[in-house]
Amino acid sequence: MSNPTKAQGPLHGVKVVEFVGLGPAPFCAMLLSDLGADVIRIDRPGALGGGAAEVLARGRRSIGVNLKVDGSVEACLKILKSADILLEGYRPGVMERLGLGPDICLQANPRLIYGRMTGWGQHGPLAHAAGHDLNFIALTGALDGIGPKERPVPPLNVVGDFGGGSLYLAVGVLAALSHARATGEGQVVDTAIVDGTTHLMAAVHQLAAMGMWNQPRGQNLLDGGAPFYDCYECADGKFISIAPLEVEFYALLLEKLGLDAHPAMQAQYDASTWPAMRDVFVGTFKSKTQAEWCQLLEGTDVCFAPVLNTDEAANHPHMQARQAFTTVDGVRQSAAAPRFSRTPGKVQGAAPTPGADSGTALQSWGFDDRDVEALKAAGIIV
Numbered sequence: 001m002s003n004p005t006k007a008q009g010p011l012h013g014v015k016v017v018e019f020v021g022l023g024p025a026p027f028c029a030m031l032l033s034d035l036g037a038d039v040i041r042i043d044r045p046g047a048l049g050g051g052a053a054e055v056l057a058r059g060r061r062s063i064g065v066n067l068k069v070d071g072s073v074e075a076c077l078k079i080l081k082s083a084d085i086l087l088e089g090y091r092p093g094v095m096e097r098l099g100l101g102p103d104i105c106l107q108a109n110p111r112l113i114y115g116r117m118t119g120w121g122q123h124g125p126l127a128h129a130a131g132h133d134l135n136f137i138a139l140t141g142a143l144d145g146i147g148p149k150e151r152p153v154p155p156l157n158v159v160g161d162f163g164g165g166s167l168y169l170a171v172g173v174l175a176a177l178s179h180a181r182a183t184g185e186g187q188v189v190d191t192a193i194v195d196g197t198t199h200l201m202a203a204v205h206q207l208a209a210m211g212m213w214n215q216p217r218g219q220n221l222l223d224g225g226a227p228f229y230d231c232y233e234c235a236d237g238k239f240i241s242i243a244p245l246e247v248e249f250y251a252l253l254l255e256k257l258g259l260d261a262h263p264a265m266q267a268q269y270d271a272s273t274w275p276a277m278r279d280v281f282v283g284t285f286k287s288k289t290q291a292e293w294c295q296l297l298e299g300t301d302v303c304f305a306p307v308l309n310t311d312e313a314a315n316h317p318h319m320q321a322r323q324a325f326t327t328v329d330g331v332r333q334s335a336a337a338p339r340f341s342r343t344p345g346k347v348q349g350a351a352p353t354p355g356a357d358s359g360t361a362l363q364s365w366g367f368d369d370r371d372v373e374a375l376k377a378a379g380i381i382v
Contacts, residue, residue: 009036009336009345014177015365016085017042017076018060019100020354023157024165024193025089025117026056031170032085033059034336035345040361042076043354045382050353052329057351063362064355064382072380073099077108082365084180085173089117092127102188112186115173117165121192133157136164136193142201149218164196219271221245227278228253228268231307238290239307240297242281253302257284355382
């Protein structure tokens with residue numbers, strides 16, 4: 001669990017209350033903690049979890065609050081009076097039914113940033129429907145461009161949940177925090193995965209407007225259609241990636257492969273030549289192992305990288321030099337990002353056991369001993 005007095009990062013001193021949910025909102029809270037924020041989780045009594053393996057919950061303290069007990073709402077509002085940011089990831093209306101909707105919380109703390117994370121958003125025909133990452137990115141047009149031409153393929157949920165969701169929530173609450181510190185005015189940040197993912201598609205929208213993304217899936221420049229922007233199997237069954245979009249990088253790749261005079265490889269951007277070009281690449285890359293291709297191509301300007309699993313990625317010299325991974329209580333995981341020259345962030349500690357910090361966290365946020373004991377006696381905190 002984190003120790004806010006020793007937390008480091010550019011957000012040191014920022015206080016965040018996280019109402020515990022699933023996926024994108026916890027990832028946002030993790031990111032804010034990694035950057036130095038003091039994050040308190042509001043957990044349900046009897047909730048399980050904690051420990052280094054629960055990576056998305058790392059770096060916070062946990063208060064067990066029984067929101068069904070009389071007085072629990074008032075206790076939460078007292079906590080929120082000291083907070084800068086609230087994060088919640090429930091379906092629309094849940095926080096309102098708990099008595100902790102934006103109107104009530106902003107009345108208690110007018111400078112509060114009320115960050116809301118949903119898949120479909122707070123309003124719209126689908127707002128109250130269940131869904132997951134795959135559904136959200138399907139609706140935005142992103143999923144249609146992922147996979148071979150035969151059918152779209154479910155990607156890792158980084159595109160919607162964490163790219164279009166968590167990171168937009170983080171940007172949103174920090175932008176609103178900047179406004180609040182200048183004006184004293186808090187506000188609600190409605191973060192929807194469908195909004196963020198649509199925003200992430202801006203480059204595809206641009207390509208389409210320029211006439212460079214108008215073919216079915218798997219036949220465009222960046223979706224596997226171009227043979228010089230794709231992955232290829234090696235002699236050992238492993239894969240490598242190439243992406244020399246620029247003509248000079250493509251020419252260098254052909255030179256390295258000994259294909260610079262091959263007639264099928266000359267017209268890089270003539271799509272009619274792509275099937276023959278792909279056949280040449282397939283046969284060429286099958287002739288050596290991944291390690292052999294790394295020895296020949298890695299570090300050059302041919303735009304190359306081996307396709308690695310997470311264990312291999314953690315052991316790659318570049319990733320080790322960047323210290324992109326860290327170990328917390330024996331569990332390897334991603335290190336804090338991005339990097340700061342004056343106020344570097346860090347993983348503030350392993351995930352807390354739910355409710356483990358109920359007393360100490362409240363005391364550090366302005367509750368005295370009598371307040372804490374009264375809340376315990378009333379069964380509000382556990």
